[in-house]
Amino acid sequence: MSEKARTYRIGNTELPARPLDAGLYLVATPIGNLGDITLRALETLAGADILACEDTRVTRVLLDRYGIRQRPFAYHEHNAKEAGEKLLAMLEDGKTVALVSDAGTPLVSDPGYRLGQMAIAAGHRVHPIPGASAPLAALVGSGLPNDAFLFAGFLPTKDKARRDRLAELVSVPATLIFFESPHRIAATLAAAADVLGGSRDASVCRELTKTFEEFRRGPLEMLAADYEGQSVKGEIVLVIGPPEVPEPPGEADVDAILRDLIADMPTSKAATEAAKITGLPRKDLYQRLLDMKDNG
Numbered sequence: 004m005s006e007k008a009r010t011y012r013i014g015n016t017e018l019p020a021r022p023l024d025a026g027l028y029l030v031a032t033p034i035g036n037l038g039d040i041t042l043r044a045l046e047t048l049a050g051a052d053i054l055a056c057e058d059t060r061v062t063r064v065l066l067d068r069y070g071i072r073q074r075p076f077a078y079h080e081h082n083a084k085e086a087g088e089k090l091l092a093m094l095e096d097g098k099t100v101a102l103v104s105d106a107g108t109p110l111v112s113d114p115g116y117r118l119g120q121m122a123i124a125a126g127h128r129v130h131p132i133p134g135a136s137a138p139l140a141a142l143v144g145s146g147l148p149n150d151a152f153l154f155a156g157f158l159p160t161k162d163k164a165r166r167d168r169l170a171e172l173v174s175v176p177a178t179l180i181f182f183e184s185p186h187r188i189a190a191t192l193a194a195a196a197d198v199l200g201g202s203r204d205a206s207v208c209r210e211l212t213k214t215f216e217e218f219r220r221g222p223l224e225m226l227a228a229d230y231e232g233q234s235v236k237g238e239i240v241l242v243i244g245p246p247e248v249p250e251p252p253g254e255a256d257v258d259a260i261l262r263d264l265i266a267d268m269p270t271s272k273a274a275t276e277a278a279k280i281t282g283l284p285r286k287d288l289y290q291r292l293l294d295m296k297d298n299g
């Protein structure tokens with residue numbers, strides 16, 4: 004690609020792309036609204052020697068919007084091995100390679116993860132170019148706790164496997180974030196209500212940043228009923244709040260538990276079992292047992 008073509012356009016202004024350091028650039032692109040691209044991302048897409056993408060037609064829309072005269076190189080799950088080897092060879096030749104997914108941040112639930120691993124293993128620099136992210140957009144728009152969260156990607160498509168996976172996550176003390184398809188969202192909500200508990204708060208985040216963006220918030224049981232039998236369209240992120248933390252038992256309840264345990268087992272084992280039951284520190288419970296013994 005000629006140096007003259009390494010430009011991008013903002014409105015009616017054409018801007019030159021500065022030279023890039025060698026390496027693989029993981030460039031976040033908009034998840035719906037093309038205005039969400041960053042200036043650094045545009046400069047990287049225009050300035051890279053090679054631009055790899057999942058679907059050249061999707062990426063072409065973004066490039067045309069910003070006047071970037073790149074010819075995208077297809078890299079997706081069906082050609083990942085062959086195309087990945089070609090991209091690595093280009094990196095070996097000192098080329099700069101930019102990688103984008105169809106939407107959002109590359110490597111998150113897409114085949115770019117393998118290319119990133121291969122580039123790192125081969126000793127190439129990997130440069131993340133941050134930007135739009137569907138999991139984070141859904142999290143902040145959901146209204147659910149965001150101090151701790153777990154992105155768990157797509158749930159299994161089969162009901163039993165889906166429920167087994169949810170069971171593994173039932174006690175995780177964090178907000179859970181999943182990608183889901185519109186034709187499976189009703190079944191997923193029903194399974195989540197059964198496994199995680201119908202009273203657990205959640206949000207179905209649909210068509211994020213697009214014209215018909217929608218957030219439906221409420222307990223899982225209510226959302227499952229709302230979506231049952233519905234025909235749904237668009238891309239969906241499901242956000243489920245953390246499990247409720249039970250209130251710690253009162254002193255009288257703790258003493259009753261300790262008296263029951265100490266009647267049947269040694270002090271040390273009783274303290275261990277009481278810690279499992281109450282969630283209180285074993286050390287404190289052990290000392291409490293000793294005090295109870297001293298006081299008769």
